[in-house]
Amino acid sequence: AQSVTQLGSHVSVSEGALVLLRCNYSSSVPPYLFWYVQYPNQGLQLLLKYTSAATLVKGINGFEAEFKKSETSFHLTKPSAHMSDAAEYFCAVTSTGNQFYFGTGTSLTVIP
Amino acid sequence: NAGVMQNPRHLVRRRGQEARLRCSPMKGHSHVYWYRQLPEEGLKFMVYLQKENIIDESGMPKERFSAEFPKEGPSILRIQQVVRGDSAAYFCASSLGHLQETQYFGPGTRLLVL
Numbered sequence: 001a002q003s004v005t006q007l008g009s010h011v012s013v014s015e016g017a018l019v020l021l022r023c024n025y026s027s028s029v030p031p032y033l034f035w036y037v038q039y040p041n042q043g044l045q046l047l048l049k050y051t052s053a054a055t056l057v058k059g060i061n062g063f064e065a066e067f068k069k070s071e072t073s074f075h076l077t078k079p080s081a082h083m084s085d086a087a088e089y090f091c092a093v094t095s096t097g098n099q100f101y102f103g104t105g106t107s108l109t110v111i112p
Numbered sequence: 113n114a115g116v117m118q119n120p121r122h123l124v125r126r127r128g129q130e131a132r133l134r135c136s137p138m139k140g141h142s143h144v145y146w147y148r149q150l151p152e153e154g155l156k157f158m159v160y161l162q163k164e165n166i167i168d169e170s171g172m173p174k175e176r177f178s179a180e181f182p183k184e185g186p187s188i189l190r191i192q193q194v195v196r197g198d199s200a201a202y203f204c205a206s207s208l209g210h211l212q213e214t215q216y217f218g219p220g221t222r223l224l225v226l
Binding site for chain 2: 034036041042043044045046049090092099100101102103104105
């Protein structure tokens with residue numbers, strides 16, 4: 001069975017501050033991990049994905065995530081938050097490609 | 113270079129009516145996935161289809177829900193005799209292939225059952 005846990009349903013950061021969104025996964029087979037962003041009333045947009053190549057993955061809009069097998073984590077970071085980063089962020093895991101298992105999401109607020 | 117298209121974007125139905133949600137995948141994509149998002153929750157997988165075939169429907173409720181992806185035309189998610197608990201956002205995603213391929217999501221259909 002696979003699952004994803006996102007710690008912190010709401011995260012607030014000041015503009016220019018570090019963004020850290022946490023994701024821990026559970027998988028009995030090597031996982032493939034994804035971060036998606038969702039803006040209000042829109043679909044999900046892929047930020048980045050890990051597919052067993054480099055453990056540090058760089059995505060769009062300055063985001064990156066590091067796969068840590070020992071910690072079963074795939075936390076999303078960005079050095080400096082922008083107002084436009086305010087959105088809902090979802091971590092997802094798959095192994096077969098049939099199903100993506102999504103976390104419950106983290107709502108990011110950026111304070112000016 | 114259109115992305116995944118879903119229509120309608122918003123759908124209002126009364127209890128007992130039928131809801132039909134349409135999804136046109138990205139050009140060249142033959143894999144379609146449907147997800148449901150309830151308020152304050154993440155997306156839950158419902159069904160995975162390829163052209164004319166249901167590959168995995170383990171996330172579909174056993175009754176009232178069905179999905180198809182015909183040889184021609186969009187994929188359809190059909191909900192019969194809707195109930196208030198069916199109110200949610202329904203997202204379609206498509207991918208070029210299978211196994212770790214990126215899924216591209218449509219804007220969703222927001223279903224409200226009165």
